[in-house]
Every structure is written in structure tokens, then in C-alpha cells.
Amino acid sequence: MTNLLRFFSYHQPRRIRVIENTLCSRRTVATLFWARQYDILKWLGAYRSLTRHEFNDLIDELVHTKILTLNDKSEAKLTEKGAAILKKEEADRYEPAFFDWYWLANTHRVVQRLLLAVQVASEYSYHQNKYAPLTIPLGEMQVVKQWFRNNYQYDLTNRLYLDLQRLGKALDSEDPRLATDLFNSLIGYKKAGWTPNQAAANLKLSLEDIQFLRHDEMLAVSAYARNFPGPLQQLLGPLLRTSPLNRSAEITYNLYAQGQEIEQISQRRRLKQNTIQEHLLEAAILIPEKVNWNRFLPEDKRIILGKAYEGVPTTWKFNENVSSFYEFRLYQIYQGVVNEE
Structure with missing residues (x-):
């Protein structure tokens, strides 16, 4: 608690x-x-x-x-x-090691695919075809099934083992608890993985910290799959994002960065202007280092806003006589970034 x-x-x-x-x-x-x-x-x-x-x-x-x-x-x-x-x-x-990759993947889906894939490969290596597979959503199960069909003829078990071995060494060098929990959580031939309670008892962490540690593990797995070709990349690659922005916001941001105005983008994408503004606010929050602030919020506008709002940005009260809420929020984000620097 x-x-x-x-x-x-x-x-x-x-x-x-x-x-x-x-x-x-x-x-x-x-x-x-x-x-x-x-x-x-x-x-x-x-x-x-x-x-x-x-x-x-x-x-x-x-x-x-x-x-x-x-x-x-x-x-x-x-x-x-x-x-x-x-x-x-x-x-x-527990202090996470890989949370800077928070945007990379939905770790809930990553762990579902990973656990079932390892189980299938393990049972296959012992020539077992009568076992109860891990219960996960049908769509994820079908992906793992297709992954196995595409790979089982190409020494899948050994290639997956080498992938996991390299991953384990990387995790162990960062925090041995990551590797210990990951490999004890895997399901395979005559092997049931640790429950959260078992992990908490063995690693001497709270249940909440086990949740955070396992999220950290899956971000690490995702980062590994992103960078190293092999069975894990084939399995998890489609889940991995290329940007902290959602896909629609990324399209909007790229169009705006290329010089198109909010109204033009709205018409082109057939989205409300408020939606386009939300996309740009998301970009300002998640990738402020890439944002051209003179484009997003020109200096003359920042001067006007600076006269109206002083102090800690989170304490400001929006004044509709000074600007739109969109510009107000952008200026809050801008000042927060300036203060961080």
C-alpha cells in the first residue's frame, strides 16, 4: 500500500x-x-x-x-x-531501470506473447503436443501460433534460447532481480512460473513493487527486441512503437512541423481543430526537445503571456481575456520545460 x-x-x-x-x-x-x-x-x-x-x-x-x-x-x-x-x-x-522506455510498448501484451511463446517452444522441444496452453486473448494466441509456424523448422528452440540468454545477461548486469524474476516467471515443460506472491517472497519486495519490476522487465524485453534481430523481434516487433506519440498525433505533428497550419491539417485529416490542437499539445508534452517552440508559440505571444502569468506554471489560472486555452496550456508546458533546463 x-x-x-x-x-x-x-x-x-x-x-x-x-x-x-x-x-x-x-x-x-x-x-x-x-x-x-x-x-x-x-x-x-x-x-x-x-x-x-x-x-x-x-x-x-x-x-x-x-x-x-x-x-x-x-x-x-x-x-x-x-x-x-x-x-x-x-x-x-524497487527503482526501475528501463522506465524511460515507457512509451515503447503495452507491456501487458508483450508479457502475454512472451509467456505463451516460451511455453510453446519449450513443450515443442520435448515433443509434447498435449498440454494446456496459457490462456491469453485469442488475437494474441493466433499471433504466437503463426510465429511458431513460421519458425519451428529453423532451429527455433536454440535461437530463442540464445536470444533469452543474451537478454538475461543484460538484465543481470542492470539488476539481478530482473533476470531472476523473468526466468522464474516463464512457463514451460513441467514448469510453472512464479506467481506475484512467490516473486515477492523470494525477492523480498512488496506486491506493488513486483508489479513495477515486471513492467520494467517487459520494457527491457521490448527494448532488446527493438534492437536485436531474432525470434523475440519477430514475435514482439509489431507491438513496438517508434515514437512516444500515438499514431494520429504523430501524423499531425509531422504535418505541422512541415509548415501546415492547424486549419489546413484539420481539413486535410477531416478532424476537428480541437483534436489537432490536442495532438500538438501531446507533442509538446512528450517530445519537447524536438518541438520548434518559435513555431508552436511565437516569441511575441510568449511575451504577452509572460506578462499575464507569473510564478509556478501549475498554479496559474486560465484567463480567457489573454489567450485561448490552447495557447495557455502550451505556455504552461513551455515554462515547465524552461524551468527543467
Whole structure:
């Protein structure tokens, strides 16, 4: 329960729905914006299985035990007691190694494909064709089935073993717990993988930290598959993204970067101008280092906004007499990036 404290602050009230949506990867512009402000953007999708009911119960318990305070705007802060607990548990928390790749893949789908693929290859290597396959969505199962058909005649078992061996060495050099959990979680011939409870007991981590560690593992697997040809790349490649932006936002961003205006893009793509603006805000949040800020928010506009808004960007109140909300939000993002630098 207290592992959620890392997402809260003693000094800054934080919107609990932003934290929940970030962990579950509910990608709205508002969630992405506030996640960046809270410095938790890299945790996007780190706890996809977390339900609204579970999250609410956790928040209620933390408030009841006076670890968090919650205001009527659904913003929470750590109490002195909460801050002390967070500090005390700092050394025991799992600190992710690969979360900078948060955008690369839906790790829930990656782990489904990986576990079934390893199971199928393992049973095949022992000439077994009567076993209960891991239950995953039909679409993912069909992908693994086709992957096996395309590869089984080409020394699949040994090639997959070498792939996993190289991956394991890389994980072990980063954090031995990653490799230990990954290989103990795999399912195969006469072998059942660790449950989360077994992993927590063996690695001496909380169940929440096991969730974060396994998300980290799958991001590492995805990064490996992205860079090294082999069975894992063939299996997982179609799941891997090329950009932090969603596909539609990436198209919009590229058109805008090429010089087209929002109205032109709207007409060309047959999307509302508000949708195009949301795409550009997503780009400003997720790839600010690539954004031409003079194009997105010209200097003369920044000067006008700078006279109206001062202090910490997250404390500003939108003034419709100064600018559109789109320009207001862009300026918040811009100032946040400037402050980070």
C-alpha cells in the first residue's frame, strides 16, 4: 500500500485521478500534462491491472491512517507521517531501470506473447503436443501460433534460447532481480512460473513493487527486441512503437512541423481543430526537445503571456481575456520545460 506514496508530495497537492490514469495508461492530454508536472510521466502504464475500486480503497486507507490528506478537489498531499514513511522505505523500494522506455510498448501484451511463446517452444522441444496452453486473448494466441509456424523448422528452440540468454545477461548486469524474476516467471515443460506472491517472497519486495519490476522487465524485453534481430523481434516487433506519440498525433505533428497550419491539417485529416490542437499539445508534452517552440508559440505571444502569468506554471489560472486555452496550456508546458533546463 505505501508504495503508492512515491507518487505523492509533502509540498504539492496532486490530483489522485492523474496518478491513477498515469499508472493505468489512460492517455488524455490533461493526464499527460499533469503527469509531466508531477515528474511521474515515465510511470505511464506501469500498473495497468489496477482497478478504480482498488485505487480508491488504497487512497481511503491512506487517508484513514493519516498518511495522506485529501481535499474537496480530489487532490492529495503527504502528511508529516506519510513523508516520514516515504523516507524510511526509500532504500527498500524497487527503482526501475528501463522506465524511460515507457512509451515503447503495452507491456501487458508483450508479457502475454512472451509467456505463451516460451511455453510453446519449450513443450515443442520435448515433443509434447498435449498440454494446456496459457490462456491469453485469442488475437494474441493466433499471433504466437503463426510465429511458431513460421519458425519451428529453423532451429527455433536454440535461437530463442540464445536470444533469452543474451537478454538475461543484460538484465543481470542492470539488476539481478530482473533476470531472476523473468526466468522464474516463464512457463514451460513441467514448469510453472512464479506467481506475484512467490516473486515477492523470494525477492523480498512488496506486491506493488513486483508489479513495477515486471513492467520494467517487459520494457527491457521490448527494448532488446527493438534492437536485436531474432525470434523475440519477430514475435514482439509489431507491438513496438517508434515514437512516444500515438499514431494520429504523430501524423499531425509531422504535418505541422512541415509548415501546415492547424486549419489546413484539420481539413486535410477531416478532424476537428480541437483534436489537432490536442495532438500538438501531446507533442509538446512528450517530445519537447524536438518541438520548434518559435513555431508552436511565437516569441511575441510568449511575451504577452509572460506578462499575464507569473510564478509556478501549475498554479496559474486560465484567463480567457489573454489567450485561448490552447495557447495557455502550451505556455504552461513551455515554462515547465524552461524551468527543467
